[in-house]
Amino acid sequence: MTKSKFAILVSFSVLSIFCGMFFGAAQLDLAGIFQCISHDCASNVDEAIFWQVRLPRVLVGFLVGAGLAVAGATLQNVYRNPLADPYLFGVVSGAGLGASIATLLFNGSLASQSSLFAYLAQIPFSYALPLSAFLGAFFSVILVQILSKRLFGERTEFLLLAGVAVSFMLSALSHFLLFMAEPFAANKVIFWLLGSLASAQMWFVWIMLPVVTIGVIVLWLYGRHIDAMLLGDENAQTLGIKVDSLRLLVLMICAALTSCIVAYCGGIGFVGLMIPHIVRGWFGVTSRSLIIGCVFVGGSFLIWIDVVARVIIENQEIPIGIITSAIGSIFFLFTLQQSRGR
Amino acid sequence: MGMTGKAMLKLSNLSYQIAGTTILSDIHFQADTGSVIGILGPNGAGKTTLLKLISGQLSSQQQVFWRSNAIENLPAIARAQQIAVVNQFNSRVFNLNLEQIVSMGLLPHQTLFSKVSIAQKDVISTALEQVGLSAKAKQPFHSLSGGEQQRAQIARALVQTAGLFVLDEPINHLDVYYEHQILSLLRKIAKQQNVTIVMSLHDLNHAAEYCDQLCLLAEGKLMSFGSPQEVLTQTRLQQVYKTPCDVVIKPSTHKIRIEFYPPNIEQADVANGRNVIND
Numbered sequence: 001m002t003k004s005k006f007a008i009l010v011s012f013s014v015l016s017i018f019c020g021m022f023f024g025a026a027q028l029d030l031a032g033i034f035q036c037i038s039h040d041c042a043s044n045v046d047e048a049i050f051w052q053v054r055l056p057r058v059l060v061g062f063l064v065g066a067g068l069a070v071a072g073a074t075l076q077n078v079y080r081n082p083l084a085d086p087y088l089f090g091v092v093s094g095a096g097l098g099a100s101i102a103t104l105l106f107n108g109s110l111a112s113q114s115s116l117f118a119y120l121a122q123i124p125f126s127y128a129l130p131l132s133a134f135l136g137a138f139f140s141v142i143l144v145q146i147l148s149k150r151l152f153g154e155r156t157e158f159l160l161l162a163g164v165a166v167s168f169m170l171s172a173l174s175h176f177l178l179f180m181a182e183p184f185a186a187n188k189v190i191f192w193l194l195g196s197l198a199s200a201q202m203w204f205v206w207i208m209l210p211v212v213t214i215g216v217i218v219l220w221l222y223g224r225h226i227d228a229m230l231l232g233d234e235n236a237q238t239l240g241i242k243v244d245s246l247r248l249l250v251l252m253i254c255a256a257l258t259s260c261i262v263a264y265c266g267g268i269g270f271v272g273l274m275i276p277h278i279v280r281g282w283f284g285v286t287s288r289s290l291i292i293g294c295v296f297v298g299g300s301f302l303i304w305i306d307v308v309a310r311v312i313i314e315n316q317e318i319p320i321g322i323i324t325s326a327i328g329s330i331f332f333l334f335t336l337q338q339s340r341g342r
Numbered sequence: 343m344g345m346t347g348k349a350m351l352k353l354s355n356l357s358y359q360i361a362g363t364t365i366l367s368d369i370h371f372q373a374d375t376g377s378v379i380g381i382l383g384p385n386g387a388g389k390t391t392l393l394k395l396i397s398g399q400l401s402s403q404q405q406v407f408w409r410s411n412a413i414e415n416l417p418a419i420a421r422a423q424q425i426a427v428v429n430q431f432n433s434r435v436f437n438l439n440l441e442q443i444v445s446m447g448l449l450p451h452q453t454l455f456s457k458v459s460i461a462q463k464d465v466i467s468t469a470l471e472q473v474g475l476s477a478k479a480k481q482p483f484h485s486l487s488g489g490e491q492q493r494a495q496i497a498r499a500l501v502q503t504a505g506l507f508v509l510d511e512p513i514n515h516l517d518v519y520y521e522h523q524i525l526s527l528l529r530k531i532a533k534q535q536n537v538t539i540v541m542s543l544h545d546l547n548h549a550a551e552y553c554d555q556l557c558l559l560a561e562g563k564l565m566s567f568g569s570p571q572e573v574l575t576q577t578r579l580q581q582v583y584k585t586p587c588d589v590v591i592k593p594s595t596h597k598i599r600i601e602f603y604p605p606n607i608e609q610a611d612v613a614n615g616r617n618v619i620n621d
Contacts, residue, residue: 077436221454228446230436235429238397239502240422240450285436 069298072272098136195321270328
């Protein structure tokens with residue numbers, strides 16, 4: 001990646017973060033934002049909107065986009081499959097199952113039955129939901145990995161298919177649980193599954209920032225090793241790479257990134273598929289420049305999609321996952337058609 | 343055989359079984375530094391398995407030694423620093439360019455944190471120059487011809503600065519021009535840079551022309567090891583390939599020429615050949 005391209009990326013991202021703060025139900029003008037940053041906000045309402053609503057939302061958006069895009073890019077390179085996406089490994093359905101179980105366990109109706117449930121019901125739902133979603137997502141990735149290894153051995157092309165199968169299985173389970181649960185809880189889970197940044201708070205940033213930063217740095221460091229995987233497993237091995245361990249490391253980091261994101265923001269699909277494809281065209285296929293490109297392009301992309309989600313219908317927000325899935329599915333078909341032509 | 347010097351590559355009583363079936367049995371030979379070894383034999387003779395044992399991709403029960411170390415005892419990185427494997431690869435998913443592929447040869451010499459030094463950049467450009475691809479450094483790998491791709495892989499091995507190159511049929515699918523280009527390039531590398539080269543070949547005439555020593559396999563057994571003249575005799579080739587053949591020395595070049603005939607041709611016609619070498 002050239003220095004000028006890098007500079008353009010960074011400035012575009014800063015601009016996106018800045019612009020992203022203007023859009024929303026309440027009006028904040030340019031002078032107001034400058035005043036908030038430099039000394040003090042004009043009013044308490046402005047201050048609350050700026051620090052507690054807009055800023056965390058934009059930052060979370062950037063981290064979500066960056067994390068999903070980087071996870072997609074590295075998984076694609078390490079599995080040599082341009083259609084690999086963290087979501088195809090069953091992350092969302094696993095998180096959904098975790099969330100469904102949480103709604104059943106924490107809604108208090110079971111509390112009378114045993115002291116364990118009574119204890120669990122005391123944990124605030126806003127903590128319990130992301131935590132169990134995280135566990136569910138991680139469980140799903142491990143399950144996909146073990147199943148595909150057992151059933152298909154070294155044939156990694158089957159991993160994605162195993163992921164799709166596991167996704168359906170886990171979705172069926174969570175749909176059943178939601179069907180049995182009370183309607184209010186079910187509603188909450190469904191809205192969460194659609195993906196949204198609406199509930200973003202500053203403490204999301206403090207959890208996501210270290211996870212995404214460490215994940216991206218480790219993946220970047222292994223970038224050259226991941227590149228060698230593009231030559232095929234056998235060639236990579238003769239270059240001194242422990243292929244299985246590297247693939248497991250990348251998968252675990254990507255699972256951690258995606259589970260963390262899904263746990264707080266729900267299912268935001270296709271970002272990990274779309275962004276790496278675009279970035280490859282601009283910055284090439286080698287993992288290190290791809291990862292850097294994905295951080296900035298993915299982050300900025302999600303900020304702007306979130307802006308669209310906020311302004312497209314007046315006085316209402318639509319879940320961001322609906323928009324990314326709509327764009328992504330069309331993009332997916334377009335990519336398939338292009339690769340057929342090649 | 344002239345193997346009195348310190349042998350760089352040594353195979354002693356090498357055998358290999360898969361699920362009780364013997365693929366190779368009692369293979370033994372030694373090779374000096376800078377020599378070109380050709381592995382010959384009919385399909386299924388065990389050539390590829392032997393190459394994978396030599397490169398350490400398969401476990402050899404510590405019967406393969408490189409510079410007095412059992413190859414499989416070397417850690418993966420140390421092995422990659424000393425042994426380069428040139429395989430064909432067909433992954434067309436993501437389009438790396440030629441230079442990116444060649445620079446992957448640096449990997450065994452890098453840590454996670456190391457930068458590419460100026461000296462390493464020189465190694466890359468020298469390697470590209472040696473294989474005659476400097477002008478195409480930025481081109482996508484898949485836009486290159488088969489011969490150019492093979493030369494790019496050889497350049498990667500050069501960047502790896504290994505002392506032993508292992509190549510499985512390096513001239514497969516190449517036309518006559520590239521066959522000679524690749525083989526003479528490999529021979530030049532062996533002689534100029536003291537690289538030991540072990541490669542499997544199908545064409546016996548190429549093997550005779552470009553290799554110092556030949557290893558002839560049949561059904562997993564070592565039929566013969568030695569110079570082309572020692573190994574490529576008419577009776578032995580007829581026995582191994584089960585096809586009548588004619589082995590002559592061309593008077594102009596003193597090189598061995600081998601010609602196989604369809605089995606239904608009269609043996610008498612074959613035997614009429616001049617300068618027939620007998621065992």
